[in-house]
Amino acid sequence: MRIALIGAGRIGKVHAQAIHSHPEVTLAAVADFDPSAAQALAKQYNSRAVEADDIFADDTIDAVLIASSTPTHADYLERAARSGKAILCEKPIALDLARTRDALQVLSEHPVTCALGFNRRHDPQFTALKEAITEGRIGALETLTIISRDPSPPPAEYVGASGGLFRDMMIHDLDMARWLLDEPIESIFAVGSCVIDPAIGEAGDVDTAMVTLTTASGKLCQISNSRRACYGYDQRIEAFGSDGMVQAQNESDTRLRFTGTSGQTEEKPKWFFLERYAQAYRLEIDDFVTAWKERRGPLAGAQDGLEALRLAEAAERSMREGRKILLDA
Amino acid sequence: MRIALIGAGRIGKVHAQAIHSHPEVTLAAVADFDPSAAQALAKQYNSRAVEADDIFADDTIDAVLIASSTPTHADYLERAARSGKAILCEKPIALDLARTRDALQVLSEHPVTCALGFNRRHDPQFTALKEAITEGRIGALETLTIISRDPSPPPAEYVGASGGLFRDMMIHDLDMARWLLDEPIESIFAVGSCVIDPAIGEAGDVDTAMVTLTTASGKLCQISNSRRACYGYDQRIEAFGSDGMVQAQNESDTRLRFTGTSGQTEEKPKWFFLERYAQAYRLEIDDFVTAWKERRGPLAGAQDGLEALRLAEAAERSMREGRKILLDA
């Protein structure tokens, strides 16, 4: 598969590396708003820098990986779909539901393989947790607890453009909840507060939040988010059921343990999402290629992006209005 | 201190054992609705069986430990207060707020040392967690996560008289939340479902529930309850703050670890609350005696019982009405 990459920033570099290391994929071209960034990345991987416009007209290109800034996602996605190219789009498709629905409409008219970058679904530990549930290891799933904390908060100026904590950060956890609960979510309730950085509050956002979800069959789920954990990237999930519990725990660089007068100490969790999910990004590319070759759906698709955004919007509304929100099936 | 014990059932026996092993306390008398139960327990500890009525008139008795059936608590508490005896009362004082408030009124007119049996406050691990917070080890407390699961559900017939999951089970977690958050709780939101035993649902109760609390300063708290965990008594608390996180983990009988073809396995958590909190019951007696001697308040008092019951009532109302409940300060 020959992939063109749009976006040579931080996340684009991660994808370029993952593409390079996959034996069946070639980095065919790199485009970026900043041509020098595209050139540097292209050079590193023996690829070529192009204008984004060139990509859609190039018949030798099978797929487009959209890793540009969020406001451009939906346009590029539609152009890629119309030109018949497979798509791996970083989340979100757009920050609002209407624009997202329009993009999905284009996709329905131009059906191509379209994967959405919910990287956590590809993480080996979360995959193993999902399998444990699916294989019935914990019996019937009854409750889900998701704790997700970033190492450090974004600059307050970022907050305004980000869509807020629920759309920008919790959307990953809402997607995990959807994936693991595996049935329609019936209601959502959210609370939030600003206890880390007052500037985030002044920008109209929260930095700490908790959400409760319920499903039709009575499964319950709690999500807890914080924009700052001094000890690193805190990413845990606990699935509890009639026959037991399975927990995804934090990962650290090594398993070294020191015992001294102050106790028994192991390393902090990995600090950054790029380290924690390095393997997930490689497996995401692999799932994308395989889905394209086998003409099956990817592990996370455009519809998943829409559904997670619906939940994020409802969560924000719940918090603003101080009430539980019922969701249509 | 000479203590008379009212109630020679399961929890009464635990208290009798704890009294016996305390060097400064004597089990002066035992009363029970069933005189033969009182006699058996009195004999075991070289005490004497009496009628409950005799206790309040006996000047040689310093304190009454009320471990009889819930509906009798408030009456015995009032009689003990009126006769000037120190009181250690099993929770709850009563299942409704009005009766509880009446009892507190009597206490205010007859001030005696009055401790309430929130045993978890005396658990060494939770005590150490509380200290870690108080000493500032995690900086400013921001979020609290409490997971509390019983090993097996009560018989459905018990459910009716129990006051329901929120008053009977979650009340312990609500008390822990109050104790650890250490500031007024502003709102409460609850969801619940019946996924373990339909008979519990038919009796009008839930067997699985989640609650969200907020405080005035923006602290957030989640509680998750289940009436059944196949692996034992699951009692965990996680306090997260600006400088770190402290977690109380489950305890098991030994630390033995087996490694074989199926993985690396340690023991299940302790199965029963009497095992898990054995030390807490002994320390509860010690706190009671010390509070009485030093004329200070006990670690948990009658007012804490009232406040936890208020939260339990509000949680149930929130679940029934599907909305967040605001609490008066």
Added chain:
Amino acid sequence: MRIALIGAGRIGKVHAQAIHSHPEVTLAAVADFDPSAAQALAKQYNSRAVEADDIFADDTIDAVLIASSTPTHADYLERAARSGKAILCEKPIALDLARTRDALQVLSEHPVTCALGFNRRHDPQFTALKEAITEGRIGALETLTIISRDPSPPPAEYVGASGGLFRDMMIHDLDMARWLLDEPIESIFAVGSCVIDPAIGEAGDVDTAMVTLTTASGKLCQISNSRRACYGYDQRIEAFGSDGMVQAQNESDTRLRFTGTSGQTEEKPKWFFLERYAQAYRLEIDDFVTAWKERRGPLAGAQDGLEALRLAEAAERSMREGRKILLDA
């Protein structure tokens, strides 16, 4: 069972407490070289202080617990045996083999229940490890690794009278090895050094030592000892076999875990043997009473004391002579 206690020092107090808390045992009398110590302890447990001589003539006394200073053990043991009393003797019976063999000769002529204070055999975790082996959970046992470190070294003046590291400290580990290997030990090899306190070396002893044992069937065992571990009392055993491995790990006061910028920290191991083996001392009394009632052998008897001492002597000889020592079956 009515037990007389000889020795009201540190370890005597532990036994007095264990006797007091056992429902079937009475502390009938307490004797000590220092009468005031005997009186104080007797008073604490509603017993009476006596001369040691009085004990052997007293027909109301069923058993003698010998917790006096080591040089007196063998004499008291023989007198107790001759007067037909059951015996629980702190280890060692004597510091040399000849004296120990004499005592065993007296026991063979006056057969009474005679337990030896190898407290670790009664520890719940080591008991569970032994059961895991016996029940075949690890298949055929192949290797054993014992790590045993004291929190702090004894004063150098103690070292001279103690019999040295092998007789005083490693003897416990040699007994554990015998108990767990459960077949004759064929050879022993020891090395030792003095790296903690030069005064220990000047007193002719080592403070750090390692021993290797082999059995006739080819099982191998390593023991590692240190007189000082800054983090507490380090007591671990690993049994490895054809179907897996079972490990006894250190125990700590609580399971509290703190995560901060310096890592994920749990408590130090318990500091002192009295805390670590508190339950073992209670279970030791129970095994003694039960063995006496059921006329069966105790979990550890006088012969075990002799065998462990033989190994300790051989270990010391191996270290002094720099060679492997073969043991007679």
Added chain:
Amino acid sequence: MRIALIGAGRIGKVHAQAIHSHPEVTLAAVADFDPSAAQALAKQYNSRAVEADDIFADDTIDAVLIASSTPTHADYLERAARSGKAILCEKPIALDLARTRDALQVLSEHPVTCALGFNRRHDPQFTALKEAITEGRIGALETLTIISRDPSPPPAEYVGASGGLFRDMMIHDLDMARWLLDEPIESIFAVGSCVIDPAIGEAGDVDTAMVTLTTASGKLCQISNSRRACYGYDQRIEAFGSDGMVQAQNESDTRLRFTGTSGQTEEKPKWFFLERYAQAYRLEIDDFVTAWKERRGPLAGAQDGLEALRLAEAAERSMREGRKILLDA
């Protein structure tokens, strides 16, 4: 750096992959006894297959990675040294000391960068353990405990050509001991037995062994080896010192934890050395390139291979003769 690889077998493939992923290294050529194996591997990495003889004459080649069968190592090493190429040689240089010494003599006459494939020195966890010691985190190192078990024994026919457990398997642990103890080893004592596969015993080898090392300053070290651990590749090191203890623990694929009626279970250790040390092989290439560029010694060199082999020989002799062996400084 342009590296030619000699040996396209299992370990050769690992190195080819590591070379490919290093940005500063090119796989210039591949040679193998079996030309088709060389061709297949060369093709996979866009390299070319050659005869081994061609390599030494090729001026465009900077370095030779020797991953051929053990009996060919010393010859290739000498030819590479004589042709002035840097060398990364899989261990051992040879199975006997005399041949090894000859090769070192050639190296001393033709000084080139020469690294030896003691892969464990490059493992991040062991590197961190070494750093903890060097930085004084445990104070003065006093004892070292190394446990090293293979998942499954080699075929008995392999055993004959392997040089035996001490030269083939324990040599890695002896190198780790040398590296971590960091001072001359004064004595060695070994025991061994055949308890896993009688065919190994018939081939004259053991499958289970324990070794004790002492150093001049009094440091003590124990090594325990088994050719089979049903639960995977067991690779642990514990360094104990005056200020604490640091332990390298086994690694597993994920940190997933399942809790059910049979206990709390985490994954088995990684099964195979290629998985466990995947990162070490990449870092080994990096250290080799850097040493070559900076004209410094590699982390493990030819002399380390000789010293470890000396210890392995002495260990085997100790076991055969049943006595402690003293080593010259």
